[in-house]
Amino acid sequence: MEATTRNFERNARKALADTKLQEALARLSHGFPAKRRQAIARLPEFEALRDAARDIRNDVLENLDFYLERFETRVGERGGQVHWARDAAEARSLVLKICQDAGARTVTKSKSMIGEEIAINEHLEANGITPVETDLGEYIIQIRREPPSHLIAPAIHLSKGQVAESFKEKHGQFPKDRSLEEPRALLDEARTVLRESFLEADVGMTGANMLVAETGTVVVVTNEGNADLTMSLPRVHIVIASLEKVVPTLDDAATLLRVLARSATGQEISVYTTFSTGPRRPGDLDGPEAFHVVLLDNGRTTMLGSELHEMLRCIRCGACLNECPIYRAVGGHAYGWVYSGPMGAVLTPVLIGIEHAGDLPNASTLCGKCEDVCPVRIPLPRMLRHWRQRQFEGNQSSAASRYGLKAWAFLARRPALYRLAVGPAVAVLGMLGRRRGRFRRLPLAGGWTASRDLPAPAGRTFLALWRKRPAGRP
Amino acid sequence: MSSPPPNVGLFVTCLVDLMRPVVGFAAVKLLEDAGCVVSVPAAQTCCGQPAYNAGDQTDARAIARQVIAAFEGFDYVVVPSGSCAGMIRVHFPGLFAGDAPMAGRARALGERTFELTQFLRDVLQVPDVEAEYIGTATYHDGCAGLREMGVKEQPRALLAAVRGLELKEGGEAEICCGFGGLFCVKYPDISGRIVDGKVDDVLATGADTLLGGDLGCLLNVAGRLKRRGSDVRVRHVAEVLAGMTDGPPIGDP
Numbered sequence: 003m004e005a006t007t008r009n010f011e012r013n014a015r016k017a018l019a020d021t022k023l024q025e026a027l028a029r030l031s032h033g034f035p036a037k038r039r040q041a042i043a044r045l046p047e048f049e050a051l052r053d054a055a056r057d058i059r060n061d062v063l064e065n066l067d068f069y070l071e072r073f074e075t076r077v078g079e080r081g082g083q084v085h086w087a088r089d090a091a092e093a094r095s096l097v098l099k100i101c102q103d104a105g106a107r108t109v110t111k112s113k114s115m116i117g118e119e120i121a122i123n124e125h126l127e128a129n130g131i132t133p134v135e136t137d138l139g140e141y142i143i144q145i146r147r148e149p150p151s152h153l154i155a156p157a158i159h160l161s162k163g164q165v166a167e168s169f170k171e172k173h174g175q176f177p178k179d180r181s182l183e184e185p186r187a188l189l190d191e192a193r194t195v196l197r198e199s200f201l202e203a204d205v206g207m208t209g210a211n212m213l214v215a216e217t218g219t220v221v222v223v224t225n226e227g228n229a230d231l232t233m234s235l236p237r238v239h240i241v242i243a244s245l246e247k248v249v250p251t252l253d254d255a256a257t258l259l260r261v262l263a264r265s266a267t268g269q270e271i272s273v274y275t276t277f278s279t280g281p282r283r284p285g286d287l288d289g290p291e292a293f294h295v296v297l298l299d300n301g302r303t304t305m306l307g308s309e310l311h312e313m314l315r316c317i318r319c320g321a322c323l324n325e326c327p328i329y330r331a332v333g334g335h336a337y338g339w340v341y342s343g344p345m346g347a348v349l350t351p352v353l354i355g356i357e358h359a360g361d362l363p364n365a366s367t368l369c370g371k372c373e374d375v376c377p378v379r380i381p382l383p384r385m386l387r388h389w390r391q392r393q394f395e396g397n398q399s400s401a402a403s404r405y406g407l408k409a410w411a412f413l414a415r416r417p418a419l420y421r422l423a424v425g426p427a428v429a430v431l432g433m434l435g436r437r438r439g440r441f442r443r444l445p446l447a448g449g450w451t452a453s454r455d456l457p458a459p460a461g462r463t464f465l466a467l468w469r470k471r472p473a474g475r476p
Numbered sequence: 477m478s479s480p481p482p483n484v485g486l487f488v489t490c491l492v493d494l495m496r497p498v499v500g501f502a503a504v505k506l507l508e509d510a511g512c513v514v515s516v517p518a519a520q521t522c523c524g525q526p527a528y529n530a531g532d533q534t535d536a537r538a539i540a541r542q543v544i545a546a547f548e549g550f551d552y553v554v555v556p557s558g559s560c561a562g563m564i565r566v567h568f569p570g571l572f573a574g575d576a577p578m579a580g581r582a583r584a585l586g587e588r589t590f591e592l593t594q595f596l597r598d599v600l601q602v603p604d605v606e607a608e609y610i611g612t613a614t615y616h617d618g619c620a621g622l623r624e625m626g627v628k629e630q631p632r633a634l635l636a637a638v639r640g641l642e643l644k645e646g647g648e649a650e651i652c653c654g655f656g657g658l659f660c661v662k663y664p665d666i667s668g669r670i671v672d673g674k675v676d677d678v679l680a681t682g683a684d685t686l687l688g689g690d691l692g693c694l695l696n697v698a699g700r701l702k703r704r705g706s707d708v709r710v711r712h713v714a715e716v717l718a719g720m721t722d723g724p725p726i727g728d729p
């Protein structure tokens with residue numbers, strides 16, 4: 003998809019004015035965080051579990067080559083095949099080739115952020131293959147031709163009514179006057195449509211929540227069970243995953259699943275957790291004939307050992323989005339590409355270049371809530387600051403803000419000069435603001451006064467008054 | 477008191493210095509009443525956060541050096557702001573990553589740096605301040621104070637003993653007010669939406685006063701409250717604890 007990250011400010015303004023979106027965001031803001039809190043309250047050892055999860059992910063990153071090789075070996079032993087993709091283009095070609103070799107015309111898909119990252123649907127369509135998303139939310143945004151607005155709830159920005167409208171437009175085969183008021187009706191209709199696709203599909207494509215090195219197993223969690231059908235009905239199963247998704251053992255996977263579900267939706271465990279290992283063996287009742295895993299790097303290995311290293315611990319739970327005041331104000335689409343919220347603000351610049359995503363690390367109050375809730379304790383604010391530093395040092399921040407900042411810092415580093423400069427300014431503002439106690443408008447303060455008054459200063463600085471303190475006091 | 481009184485350096489913060497000196501005097505009074513000897517080094521301007529958060533490490537480092545030099549002679553550094561205290565304690569050491577002696581000095585200073593109410597409660601163990609304030613107040617937790625410094629119970633415990641004051645918790649007291657330093661002028665629309673949510677939460681408590689420990693947040697929320705025509709009074713917690721509430725609240729004449 004075309005990134006609109008450069009238009010962050012415009013996207014954000016549009017989002018703030020979109021009442022339907024704002025209603026959806028209000029629902030999300032009150033839904034997920036409360037459920038997460040309740041789930042954690044029920045599990046006293048949750049904090050210890052977070053530490054364990056962080057340690058597992060750290061170990062993976064320290065020994066990434068080892069675990070990946072082991073994973074590849076195990077997959078091979080089970081009759082599957084691992085393919086390595088350096089970037090999105092390579093991943094797309096690999097997937098297309100597998101589909102073409104299988105003579106595929108329809109590909110069913112369960113939700114995959116890597117699929118979004120490499121824009122696989124567009125690529126398949128351009129080559130005459132029809133991809134069909136089978137996760138309800140993902141299906142909705144597919145027919146609306148929209149990117150996901152959330153890691154785990156891709157259509158969270160929409161109301162039921164908007165979905166019903168899209169269904170009526172897209173599903174011409176049903177009576178026009180049918181009622182789609184109830185969520186149940188929407189679900190049933192989607193199921194009916196998707197059932198056809200499940201039966202037609204030659205290839206099933208899924209993402210992966212984890213890749214287990216010990217066994218060569220791919221772990222996928224869903225709440226709809228659509229991933230199971232996607233991977234077991236068609237002849238060929240393709241897994242697309244980024245390479246840092248590997249974990250050492252099944253036990254480790256179990257630990258991570260425990261923090262994942264609680265952080266994501268407040269569930270103890272997702273409704274479906276599917277472990278799939280290789281193609282169908284003789285005697286198996288179902289399963290694909292061929293099993294492929296496409297492992298995507300796309301710049302991630304450059305993060306190893308860098309200031310962004312810890313971002314690779316991310317397990318894509320979405321908690322940092324749900325709790326982020328910026329995400330809650332503008333939603334996922336404002337971020338302009340596949341990933342959003344704090345994790346997106348850190349990751350997107352790696353994937354598409356900081357020069358295309360300059361606003362993302364800056365559009366944050368650094369309130370720290372994201373780090374507070376991250377199940378694997380990623381220091382997201384520190385990484386946002388890191389990007390800002392890279393921008394500043396690379397002269398990528400705006401000239402006005404750089405000069406302003408430099409001028410201020412020049413004074414702040416010289417206390418005596420600073421006193422001379424601020425004294426008169428404070429005196430003038432204090433005098434002008436005395437009558438009302440605040441300003442509705444002030445030259446150069448438009449950013450502040452657009453939505454709030456500026457309280458007036460007292461007129462004398464503390465340090466000036468302090469110097470006049472009666473002698474004899476310390 | 478048997479041991480010598482603690483020598484406290486007051487880091488005033490740029491916003492208190494420029495906008496609301498009464499907070500500085502309130503802090504001095506609270507500290508002196510609790511038996512401290514308080515000094516205010518003249519060589520202070522700002523903690524350097526605007527530079528630090530804008531990615532300007534060079535200036536942030538230079539300012540940090542200046543703060544360390546000015547304050548390391550004191551037993552404690554006390555700051556009427558969780559955000560600036562967090563800058564000194566949590567972020568200064570990292571600015572000197574390649575410079576072990578400076579990093580050591582930064583860490584040593586950081587360990588002795590406290591937010592005002594935290595210092596009163598956790599270090600001096602002040603049980604109670606002699607103060608009176610007639611009103612119902614709600615408390616906004618500044619983000620850095622809450623998450624970097626661990627300030628939560630301390631101001632509430634002190635306020636609980638203020639005569640005439642009733643405290644009402646907002647449902648979203650821990651959610652950011654949308655100030656974020658330069659963020660609020662760089663992204664005014666988003667900041668405006670976030671502060672609006674904060675104002676809704678404050679108003680929903682029915683309190684007539686909003687208190688907090690960070691002037692940045694308070695200027696922001698007061699500005700929005702006033703823009704919306706609210707007569708909720710906004711003050712720094714130190715003003716109430718020190719009984720210095722004769723002057724106008726923030727943003728009022």
Ligand code: SF4
Pocket residue numbers: 153265315316317318319320321322323345372375376377378379380
């Ligand atoms: S950064 Fe942390 S909170 Fe955010 S999605 Fe990743 S794991 Fe979840």
